[in-house]
Amino acid sequence: MEAEKTEGNEWKHLGEGNQSLVVSHCQRCVVLRFLKSPPNQTKTSQEILHHLQNIVDFGKHVMKQFFGENYVHHGEIIQLPLDFVRQLCLKIQPERPECRCDKDMDTLSGFAMCLPNLTRPQSYRLAEHRPLLCIEIKPKCGFIPFSSHVSQEIKHKVCRYCMHQHLKVANGKWKRPSKYCPLDLFSGNKQRMHFALKSLLQEAQNNLKIFKNGELIYGCKDDQDCVSDWNELARHLKPFFFPSNGLVSGPHCTRTIVKELIQVITMTLLSSTDTCRAGDMKTVPVSQGRSYCEASAFNKELVRNGKHKLESSGLPRGCLLYKTLQAQMLDMLDIEGLYPLYSRVEQYLEEFPEERSTLQIDGPYNEAFYEKLLDLSTEDDGTVAFALTKVQQYRIAMTAKDCSIMIALSPCLQDECSEQRSVVLASKSRFTFSVSVLDLDLKPYESIPHQYKLDGEIVNYYLKNVQAKDDPVMSNLFKENEDCTLVLHKV
Numbered sequence: 001m002e003a004e005k006t007e008g009n010e011w012k013h014l015g016e017g018n019q020s021l022v023v024s025h026c027q028r029c030v031v032l033r034f035l036k037s038p039p040n041q042t043k044t045s046q047e048i049l050h051h052l053q054n055i056v057d058f059g060k061h062v063m064k065q066f067f068g069e070n071y072v073h074h075g076e077i078i079q080l081p082l083d084f085v086r087q088l089c090l091k092i093q094p095e096r097p098e099c100r101c102d103k104d105m106d107t108l109s110g111f112a113m114c115l116p117n118l119t120r121p122q123s124y125r126l127a128e129h130r131p132l133l134c135i136e137i138k139p140k141c142g143f144i145p146f147s148s149h150v151s152q153e154i155k156h157k158v159c160r161y162c163m164h165q166h167l168k169v170a171n172g173k174w175k176r177p178s179k180y181c182p183l184d185l186f187s188g189n190k191q192r193m194h195f196a197l198k199s200l201l202q203e204a205q206n207n208l209k210i211f212k213n214g215e216l217i218y219g220c221k222d223d224q225d226c227v228s229d230w231n232e233l234a235r236h237l238k239p240f241f242f243p244s245n246g247l248v249s250g251p252h253c254t255r256t257i258v259k260e261l262i263q264v265i266t267m268t269l270l271s272s273t274d275t276c277r278a279g280d281m282k283t284v285p286v287s288q289g290r291s292y293c294e295a296s297a298f299n300k301e302l303v304r305n306g307k308h309k310l311e312s313s314g315l316p317r318g319c320l321l322y323k324t325l326q327a328q329m330l331d332m333l334d335i336e337g338l339y340p341l342y343s344r345v346e347q348y349l350e351e352f353p354e355e356r357s358t359l360q361i362d363g364p365y366n367e368a369f370y371e372k373l374l375d376l377s378t379e380d381d382g383t384v385a386f387a388l389t390k391v392q393q394y395r396i397a398m399t400a401k402d403c404s405i406m407i408a409l410s411p412c413l414q415d416e417c418s419e420q421r422s423v424v425l426a427s428k429s430r431f432t433f434s435v436s437v438l439d440l441d442l443k444p445y446e447s448i449p450h451q452y453k454l455d456g457e458i459v460n461y462y463l464k465n466v467q468a469k470d471d472p473v474m475s476n477l478f479k480e481n482e483d484c485t486l487v488l489h490k491v
């Protein structure tokens with residue numbers, strides 16, 4: 001990395017999650033992504049380097065094949081002067097959300113990933129002084145399990161996100177449940193997608209962020225601290241959507257602008273800007289699994305109005321949502337079917353620990369690793385090889401269920417449109433745009449027992465506290481079970 005780029009003051013905090021912290025360069029279209037760890041669990045430089053190498057390899061050799069060349073940016077590893085990293089860490093500390101400060105940014109190794117800044121359309125390689133709008137969506141799991149290993153019927157009716165909402169509110173992670181249901185977003189039906197996006201705009205949680213010129217203007221900066229002022233949002237967006245109309249204002253104008261935004265997001269999400277190697281890999285026949293979630297507010301509204309379910313129009317094959325869903329559906333057995341296979345691999349590793357590297361559990365994530373993922377058979381022949389393939393596919397699916405989609409928009413004039421640039425039209429303006437996927441770090445093998453436990457907690461909480469309340473018979477049943485009193489009635 002050039003010396004001029006390593007001035008601490010030139011960088012600012014852009015975002016962070018549970019695993020990494022990202023800073024963006026003020027002039028150039030690049031970001032640095034640093035790993036984070038709990039204060040008492042710092043890793044050695046070699047461990048950090050190995051971890052970052054795995055992330056880059058996984059993006060390059062595996063996720064690019066699933067998602068396509070244009071959507072995935074695997075980045076590169078760079079080594080930075082330690083003085084610069086320490087100075088940067090101090091500079092950005094006040095900008096960090098409090099809820100993320102339980103982990104520290106790695107300042108010991110000097111290694112980081114350098115990536116394109118995806119808040120800008122990728123067709124603009126240089127940071128031109130153009131207004132920029134970026135919408136980041138973490139869509140979560142967009143299908144209902146179709147596996148016969150599922151033990152609770154509710155999992156075939158209500159999606160994990162909608163069930164998990166109740167547990168999250170009960171645990172205090174969020175103040176209110178969201179009406180967003182991933183199945184609506186992934187339906188490909190414009191009405192359902194609009195509803196999903198409107199719900200995200202009402203309750204962003206950690207599923208929606210909007211950046212203007214690289215600054216977060218909408219969404220949660222800290223846990224629970226969500227800004228959902230649509231008038232304020234409309235004020236920010238007005239120059240993008242109504243560049244020459246300075247007079248319109250008031251609630252009607254706010255609604256119009258939000259509608260325009262939703263329309264543009266929907267069109268970009270349905271656009272196909274790439275092809276990929278695994279493009280024709282069909283993980284699940286369309287007929288399997290249900291395409292709507294019974295808990296979705298959109299679905300409930302349809303039922304209330306006595307309307308039939310809207311036909312799911314399906315997603316265009318080339319769009320990023322379609323590719324994300326296909327990768328998510330590599331979870332074919334559900335965690336309930338997967339867990340015994342994980343135990344089989346575990347048992348084998350206990351006996352033959354030296355086999356761990358041959359089995360590529362912790363990498364390398366190369367071409368050979370990718371090839372082994374293509375076997376979609378679900379016929380268990382009792383072998384470790386079968387179990388391992390399913391475990392690795394599950395890890396890919398989990399990664400795709402937790403990734404984010406970044407839509408970058410920049411206004412353009414009609415004569416600026418060229419064939420290399422994708423363009424989306426709003427009523428009174430037009431934008432060049434790019435769609436990318438981020439946070440594609442492979443979920444660790446070790447997280448599988450946690451997934452198994454969490455799945456049980458989410459479903460049990462839902463059955464006991466939500467479904468039971470909707471159903472008086474069930475409700476009484478639970479009440480009786482809870483206090484363990486046997487009620488004797490005279491006959």
Ligand SMILES: O=P(O)(O)O[C@@H]1[C@@H](OP(=O)(O)O)[C@H](OP(=O)(O)O)[C@H](O)[C@H](OP(=O)(O)O)[C@H]1OP(=O)(O)O
Pocket residue numbers: 017018019206398401402443447454
């Ligand atoms: O399990 P989930 O669905 O709650 O997802 C976790 C996310 O919570 P969410 O529900 O999106 O608010 C969670 O997001 P937050 O840190 O809560 O913003 C992480 O993305 C976590 O990934 P990792 O374990 O840190 O790699 C995610 O864990 P994984 O399950 O993807 O490992």
Ligand SMILES: Nc1ncnc2c1ncn2[C@@H]1O[C@H](COP(=O)(O)OP(=O)(O)OP(=O)(O)O)[C@@H](O)[C@H]1O
Pocket residue numbers: 014015016017018019020021022031033115116117118119136209402404438439441
């Ligand atoms: N290449 C990029 N360009 C622009 N912004 C980025 C980029 N990579 C990450 N970000 C921003 O930084 C935030 C945190 O990054 P990321 O999602 O990779 O963190 P994480 O810790 O891996 O997340 P999680 O909590 O899901 O594990 C993102 O939500 C996004 O806003």
